[in-house]
Amino acid sequence: MQLTAKQRTRVDWFLTILRVAALVLIGAGLVAFVAQVVDSNNPFARWANPDAINLTGRQFRDLVVAGLAQGAMYGLIALGYSMVYGVLGFINFAHGEVFMIGAVTGAITSSKLAEAGAWEDNFVLCLLLVVVLSMVVCTITAVIMERVAYRPLRGKPRLIPLITSIGVSFFLQNFILVLLGPGTKTYPRMPEWLTEKRTFLEIQGTRLLVLAAAAVAMVGLWYLVERTKTGKAMRAVAEDAEIASLMGIDVNRVIVKTFAVGGAMAGVAGILWGLLFNSVLHTAGFLPGIKAFSAAVVGGIGNLGGSMAGGLTIGVAESLGPLVILEPLGVSGPSQLRDAVAFSVLIIVLLVRPSGIFGERLPSEERT
Amino acid sequence: MNRFGILTKARQKRRGIPLLLALLAVFSLLAMSCGNDDDDAPAAPEATAAPEATQAPAAPEPTEAPAPDPRGDALGDGSLGIVTVSTGEGIQIRSLNAISGPVAFLGLPNQRGVELAIADYGDIHGFSVDLGTPLDDLCSAEGGQAAAQTIVADEQVIGVVGTSCSGAAVAASPLVTQAGMVMISPSNTSPALTSDFEGNPGESYNVGYYRTAHNDLVQGAAMANFVFSELGISAAAALHDGDPYTQGLAQAFSNAYEEVGGTTTGIVGINKGDTDMVPALTELATGSPGALFFPIFPPEGDHVAAQAPTVSGLEGTQLLAADGMLVDGFLELADSEGMYFSGPDLRFGSNVNQGTGRNADQILAAYEAAYGELPSAAFWGHSYDAATLLLDAIAAASWVEDGDLHIDRAGVRQYLSEVSGYSGVTGSLSCDDFGDCASQKITVIHHESAADIEASKNNVVYAYP
Incomplete structure (x- = not known):
């Protein structure tokens, strides 16, 4: 079906209106917010929302930091979505559940360590142990998932593994429910020196730790993908699996490795979740998973730096948006x-840049 | 341009997807409209059930009415129909509580309270009482409605003890009461289900609805008075999770607090399932409240307690919650130390239920013997009282004739509406014009140490009124 010139312009016209409206709304909210901060009594601030609240500078900064910490976590999960999409071209919806399993593993191991008394005495070592264990469990989960649920469907239309991944997601959720019961699994108390506000900008230590851990994981992943042979193979498969296999790359192996690396990142994110929120439920993977998927799309799915950027964008937006844009608008x-x-944020980014912030049209899209 | 080229190509290739989506959408719309039909027309099942209920007993009544006063002094005028229980059959009542899912900790003790009360009460005019299969309100409107439809389908049922959750009662109460049955809830507390204590019925009040739990207006007032007068804090904020119960209680607290002279600096809502509370707490922090009341449930409440001290502007704010957060898992966290909790007065002491002659200690002993654990929530006593009220009402509105037991539905309601000074295990019960029967006593406890939570539960620092 070929669109006529007239229809095309009409659709373009409509989209342009939508884009402009979205940007104007955000702009108005921001202007109202700034007006309110400059002088809460000025007419514009009062016109927008007469009982507008006034954020102090510290509160604003705390919101940004909380958003960044949350966003770094979304970014780490988004990496798994993005890598699998890059290599296989389908969305693995069960990835959020892998993240949840990481958080649950962390809760169980850390409470066992706390019972043994090691958690307080040697927190850093314990945390490292918990992170490694969680990464291992998540990696194994992701690899088994690939082997059992997705490999038999290799070469089938993309819709089939997509629906399968939703099924896998429900399976994992209920598996944990049956295994561990419906109650919340809590992490032991973090040591005082970590939770208190640090002198550095008075930011809570846990949030700094989360940001640092996310940065380390991100650098490690970048090194793996850009500087090692495995990474080269992954990029080759993402470029074109058929040609890659002709060049002597074992495509199945590369896919397993991709799932493993994505799982490990979800494992790290799971522990960060535990550090931030201290407790986890069997349903905890669903919403972060969906938001991380949105983050991957916002950043440009298939692009690793983009996934992290998308995660941070969504994290900061959902932290700041309500009070900085919606509240001043009344x-x-x-x-x-x-x-x-x-x-x-997802919708607006897609309206303005349909391939995501750092996205480019992948060759695989053209192939199908 | 190219973009659209790709789009259309993709669409041509996968015409199946939109078709599938459209089919799904149509199905879900159908499902929704069906659900709505039931929602909009609670009269439908009633219309079929009530006339039959009146016709069925109408047949035997005229023939037996001339007989010399077989009714004795049984209450009622027969206007809602008369239920006949044949020899050898049981009197049908039902339990409708949240017995599965995350709120089962609240509903199970309610159901068990009813079971114990029936066992203690014994037979009515020689007829046994049959609880049937326990029903589940799922703590949701859908669950309450589905269970209520099951109940009203059986015309032998006289009354229901339930629901556990106010949200479920809003859907169940119209169905049950319009079928001529009565509904006595042991743990609904929303003001919407009864009245505002000033003669105005709540928007979900139905004649035939009663409850032995307090009205949240009282709990809100108790907390407001405690914060303002006892703690001497003159600016406070409240937080709810969008649920009718938590929203109503936060609002009741705020209204009562303004009435005694305090300033409410904000009421903010979060969503169930939220974990990052920093934005909501920051919104509240801008008003610099001295106290924050969050009558919500775990796990959201856990996050509020953990994150509030880290938010700039809330560092020294006194945290308070209602009995929804009064669970062991939360009290064991260090974050909860120093908090105050409001809830129904559980100091039952030597109160004796006049229907069975049992006191709280005896009931608790029987509870532990029967179920191997102590109650996981506070309303087992209210449930026990609700059940004996219902059984007493049935006894007062029934008579034996030709070996059959006849129960006058209108008489059951008449008895309940006239309850005054009834001695229950939870205190002295008196029903007002809108079904509020509880003793309406609220206490506030102070949680001092996470190491000794049993001590905290008994550490009553304030009683209202």
Whole structure:
């Protein structure tokens, strides 16, 4: 079906209006916020929302830091979505569940360590042990998932593994529910020196740790993908699996490695979740998983740096958006609209840049 | 341009997907509209059930009415129909509580309270009482509605003890009461289900609905008075999770607090399932409240307690919660130390239930013997009282004739509406015009040490009124 010139312009016209409207709304919110910060009594601030609240500089900064910490976690999960998409061209919806399994593993091992008394005495070593264990468990989960659920479907239309991944997601959720019961699994108390506000900008130590850990994981992944032979093979398979196999690359092996690396990143993210929120439920993987998927799309799916950038964008947007854009505009109950803000970011980015912030059209898209 | 070229190509190739989506959408719409039908027309099942209920007993009544006063002084005028229980059959009542899912900790003790009360009460005019299969309200409107439809389908049922959750009662109460049955809830506390204590019925009040739990207006007032007068804090904020119960209680607290002279600096909502509370807490922090009341449930409440001290502007804010957070898992966390919790007065002491002659200690002993554990929530006593009220009402509105037991539905309601000074294990019960029967006593406890949570549960620092 070929669109006529007239239809094309009409659609373009409509999209342009949508883009402009979205940007104007955000702009108005920002202007109202700035007006309110400059002088809470000026007419524009009062016009937008007469009872607007006034954030202090510290509160604003705390929101940004909380958003960055949360976003770094989304970014780490998004890497797994992005890598699998890059190599196989389908969305593995069960990836959020791998993340949840990482957080649950962390909760169990850390409470066992706390029972033995090691958690308080030697926190750093324990944390390292917990992170490594969680990465191992998540890697194994992801590899088994690939072997059992996705490999038999290799070469089938993309829709089939996609639906399968939703099934795998439910299976893993319920598996953990049956295995460990419906209650919350809590992490032991973090040591005082970590949770207190650090002198450095008075940011909470846990948030700094989360950001640092995410940065380390990201650098490690970049090194793996860009500087090692395995990474080269992954990029080759992502470029064109058929040609890669002709060049002597074992495509199945590369795919397993991709799942393993994605799983390990989800394992790290799971522990970061535990550090931030201290507890985990068997349903904890669903919403972060969906948001991480959005982050991957926002950053440009298939692009690793983009996934992290997308995660940070969504994290900061959902942290700041309600109070900086919605509140000054007079929207009631802005804090309940966090998730709406997060997904609006996805829609607005796609309206303006359909391939994501750092996205390029992948060759695989053209192939299918 | 090229983009659209690709789009259309993709669409041509996978025409199946939109078709599938459209089919799904149609199915879900159908499912929704069906659900809505039931929602909009609670009269439908009633319309079929009630006339039959009135016709069935109408047949035997005229023939037996001339007989010399077989009714004795049984209450009721027969206007809602008369249920006949034949020899050898049981009197049908039902339990409708949240007995599965995350709120089972609340609903199971309710159901067990009913079971114990029936066992203690014994037969009514020589007829045994049959609880049937325990029903589940799932703590949701859908669950309450589905279970209520099961109940009203059986015309022998006289009354229901339930629901556990206010949200479920909003859907169940119209169905049950319009079928001529009565509903006595041991743990609904939303003001919408009864009245505002000033003569205005709540928007979900139905004649035939009663409860032995307190009205949240009282709990809100108790907390407001405690914060303002006892703690001397003159600016406070509240947080809810969007649920009718938590929203109502936060609002009741705020209203009562303004009434006693305090300033509410904000009421903020979060969503169930949220983990990062920093934005919501920051919104509250801008008003610099001295106290924060969050009558929600775990796990969201855990996150609020853990994150509030880290938010700039809330460092020294006193945290308070309602009995929803009064669970062992939360009290064991260091974050909860120093908090205050409001809830129904559980100091039952030597109160004796007049229907069975049992006191709280005896019931608890029987509970532990029967179920191998102590109750996981506070409302087992309210449930026990609700059940004996229902059984007493049935006894007062029934008579034996030709070996059959006849129960006047209107008489059951008449008895319940006239309850005054009834001695229950939870205190003295008196029903007002809108079904509020509880003793309406609220206490506040202070949680001092996470190491000794049993001591905290008994550490009552304030009683209201």
